[in-house]
Amino acid sequence: MTSSLSHIAAAARLPSRLSAAVAIGIAGAAAVYATYRLRWRVEGPFLLQRCTVLASTLTEAELAAEADEYREVDVRLDLNGTIEEVAAAGTLSRRLGEARIDCRNMLLLPGFVNAHTHSTEMLSRGLIPPVPLDLWVLRLLSTVAEAIGCFGAPSDALHLAALHCAVESLLGGCTSVLDHCFVSSRADAEAITSAYRAVGVRLFFAPMLNDDAVKYEGYIPVASDAAARNAMASDSASACACARGLAADGTLRTEQAASDPAACARAVALWEELVCALHRPAEGCSLVIGPVTVYSCSLPMLREAAAIRRRHRLHGHIHLLESRAQKLEACRCARFPGGSAVRLLDEAGFLHVEGTVTSCAHACWLEADDMRLLASAGAAVVHNPLSNLRLGSGVCQVRRCLEAGVAVGLGCDGACSSDGQDITEAIKAACLVSTLATPEYKQWLSARETLRLAYEGGAAAVGLGARGGKILAGRLADLTLWDLTSLSLLPQTDPASLLALGRPQAGPAAAG
Incomplete structure (x- = not known):
């Protein structure tokens, strides 16, 4: 944490009250994280004994809700960050040099994935009231620019914001974050990625670029009676x-809105530069190609983005049909084939790139044909219930997506539209808002299903696939332990339900 704390100290010395407040706040969060993490800060390998787990996390097969019972297991983690062995509780013995953790009264889960956020919004959290997306975007541009301007260098501000985002995500049980973050230079990108590296969160870094002639003008639809x-x-x-x-x-x-070919060329060149400089999956940083949206990126830019992905086998990420206005824009604009934003992505070659995953944030206004096209492309949807409710954008039809064969993960979205990075809040909101989709209560998302969106669905959405989302030998040891004696998880009636629908007051213990 030394490097990160030095950035905090430097920012706190700036004369601006805002920069000092931001720096002090993030320093406090970092201190909480550091104190908290020291509990398990011992050298591995690890042996986790007598963990409580959900049966569904121990098998590749789909389990019916009534079969997803609790079990007790021992789990061995190796020095390479991988699950080495899983066995019945009490059957694994401690090896020489192995750190043993007594996990009685703890729920072991795969780490949650915050599959869509924007760390820069941490700088101006609380400044924008609930307003529709179009108005919100304009306010966001001005408030974030003002906040960044309070720092000596933009990279300092972006580093602090990413540090804050990473710490909050981790304390909410996230071991991976997809940060769809606007950057203008390699220095900006390095400042952000170094913050996640300092905290130890697995990062899927999606530089959010566009080629609007006027920044984000295309994000705001044309009114039919303009x-x-x-x-x-x-x-x-x-x-x-x-x-x-x-x-x-x-x-x-x-x-x-007009596009700018020069802006497109700059964006493509920056993506290429960042792939070469920062794409290090084995070290916890994967570069993801992240055009902001089909409305602020021209067709040539989407095609160039797809070409970069094919050259380097990179995952993709993009905002998709977030608001009703965006759906109407697609329906009446000639450049959208068949009135479908999903078909536009497909024809641009961005929706399906062999060996990769394209994740689409929000997807509140999908038609049945859109869902089938997403499923056939192996694409994923990221449900962001907090921001969608706050901005009145709509609600993702999660059950229909799942039934169509589309993987669904969860995201917190940026802190200016969700007010935080605690994924447990998104889990609860996703579970409850599903009751609005249909009066047929058997179609509502259960607590276990919603938790699974956060770890298994999230892993699929960011491309971890068969490497994460389960507690199985050979999978990544991105795990969290939840203290079942904390007040919010008592009485121990159904820990999964309490975790999904309650309000955890004690964060998870980082197990790997």
Whole structure:
């Protein structure tokens, strides 16, 4: 943590009250993390004895809900961060040099995956009230820019924000994070990745780039009555606030946002540079190609992004059909084949790249044909219930996606639209909001199913696939231990249900 804490100290010396407050807050979070992590900060390999586990985490097969009972096991972890052996409780003996952890009264789970977030939003958390996505984006641009401007260098701000995001994610049980983060240089990217490395969280780093001629202008859909409202606003006799648009002069855009070929070239060059400099999966940092959205990226840019992925076998990540307005934009805009944003991604070659996974954040407004296309491409959806509810964007139809064969993970989204990085809050929200999808209660997500979205679905969404999401020999030892004696998990009636639907007051103990 030395490098990270030195950045905090440097930022805290800046004269700005905001930068000092941010730095002190993150220093506090880092201190909590450091104190907390020291409990298990011993040299491996490890032997975890008498862990309580869910039966479904011990098998590749799908288990019916009634068969997903609790079991007690011993788990051996090797020095390479892999699960070496899983056996019935009390059957594995401690080897010479092995650190033994008594896991009685602890629930062992695969680490959760925060499969969609934006760490830079940690800098201006709390500054934007709940408003629709279009208004929120404009406020985000100004608030984050102002917050970054309080620091001596943008990279310092981005490092602190990523450190804060990583610590909060870890304390909520996440061992992996996909950070869809806007960067403008290699220095920015190195500052972010070094923060995750210091904390020890597995990072899927998706530099979020676009080629709008005016930044994120394409993110805001064209109003169907834009011309009429502009005329109304220009008529002093009938002018009213309801006719004004989001442009600086109060007008509404009447045509699709223009793209900038030079911006596209810069984005592609930066992605290529970062792949060479930072893509180190074995060291815990995987570069993911992350165009911001089909609305702020031209078709040539999406094709270039797909080409980079094919050259380097990289996973992809993108925002998809987050709001009702984006769905309407796709339906009426000629560049979307058949009125489908999913088909546009497919025809651009971005949706399916052999040997990789494309994860699509939000996906609140999918049609049945969209779901079938996602499933056939092996793509995944990332459900972000907190931000979608906060911004009134809609609700992802998780059950329908799962039935169509689409993998679904969970994300916290950025802290300006979700107010935090505690994945257990997203788990609870995902479980409860599923009750709005249908009156047929048997179709609602159960607590166990929602937990599984956070670890097994999340692993699939970021491309860990058969390497994570289970407690099996040969899988990654990205595991968490939950203290079943903490108040929020008492009485020990059904720990999985209490974890998914309660409010854990004590974080997990990092086991690997």
